[in-house]
Amino acid sequence: MEQLLDAAIIGGGPAGLNAALVLGRARKNVIVIDEGLPRNRVTHESHGFLTRDGIKPDEFRRIAVEQIRAYPSVRFAADIAVDIAGADGDFKISTKEGRTYRAKKLLLAVGKKDRLPAIEGLTDVYGKSAFVCPYCDGWELRDRELAVIVKGEHILHFAKTILGWSDRIILFTNGPHELTDAQREELRVRNIPLHDGPIRRIVSEDGMVNRVELEDGFSVPCTGIFFAPTLVAGSDLPQALGCELTPTGSVATTNALGKSSVPGVFVAGDIATEMNQLIQAAAMGAMAGAGINAELLAEAWEARGQMGQG
Structure with a gap:
């Protein structure tokens, strides 16, 4: 049986990567599943991100992944999540390459795509x-x-x-x-x-x-x-999971930490906002990572209390 990870992050853009950084530093076991086709791959430079203004998108990702690898509890999978079953505490993610992962929490950082x-x-x-x-x-x-x-x-x-x-x-x-x-x-x-x-x-x-x-x-x-392009969700997974959507097609959140209407499912980045900025996505990822960690810590606290009572 697959290892039950603390979190699975679907999407390796700035939102997913910053969440992975936060969770890695929080000593959580995480898998980042990403196909490697970011929305900004057609651009030569990314702007508006303090200390990284003008950086090439692939260089931004390279540096991010290099820094995250300092935290051994975070792994990366070059793959596409195609189906998610289960519920809060034990989600099962199936991928295009035939792999499966189990995780207590989910972060959907699947972004949006420009339809020209x-x-x-x-x-x-x-x-x-x-x-x-x-x-x-x-x-x-x-x-x-x-x-x-x-x-x-x-x-x-x-x-x-x-x-x-x-x-x-x-x-x-x-x-x-x-x-x-x-x-x-x-x-x-x-x-x-x-x-x-x-x-x-x-x-x-x-x-x-x-x-x-x-x-x-x-x-x-x-x-x-x-x-002005037409924006479409980068994946149909949020809708398939039953996440509530806004009138503009973004995933609705119930708090500032990216919690969706589905227990255990968080969202961050372009999929959860109309403010499509690199720095905004990264910030949302950081907050979602903190939100996931807070839920995991609260659940561990309750479990420890129940063990003590026993």
Whole structure:
């Protein structure tokens, strides 16, 4: 029979790794199961993380894993968790490679994935000159001529945000703009162009965008892109376990330590928030690790008391 571990962490991004660090230092037996395909793998650099600003994502992970390996109670498995059975105190995790692990507690740090708009040429520039987060990559595109591809209720919010890095923005909705007359007027008086025709393609060279072409033949030059992707959960495990979801598809938590609605199941990182920042994910992982450790310690305390009474 497999060893009953203290915790299994599904996902080895900043949330899962920081949780592993906290739990390793707390002397807990932990397995980190991760397929090695992080959401930020297409980017050249990660930003906004104090002491690590500008670090390459794979280098960030390498350093993290190296430091965590100093705590021998933490192990890593390059694998994908595909099914979880059992309940609080004894979860059974089955993986794609046919392995099984048992753990008292679970941390789901499965993140989210960007589903890109179906625009020809976007994948060629994604992570090079087209990005989704201005806080992560706005500095590198500051003062450039920026195409902003977004539609629906987020148009004005996205426009206001991008203006913090460049006042040379052109909005593209790639179809009906869904704006009210009042909202269109807000853009007009601020001299922000709006194109609501379908986009034919994005033209680039070596990953650097140079123009956006519309279906009607109109071409708009630009040297950078920000766009709003559709975010989907990195795994269906939270939903399969019965975790309560928010209207935006994140996993709802019942406290600041990442406790989900399912006993024994914690969540951290992008799967549990709309604030998709590297440093935010790491902080949530640290808190979830502390939350898991607190539950394990409380249960050990109760068990010790029962033994004493016996």
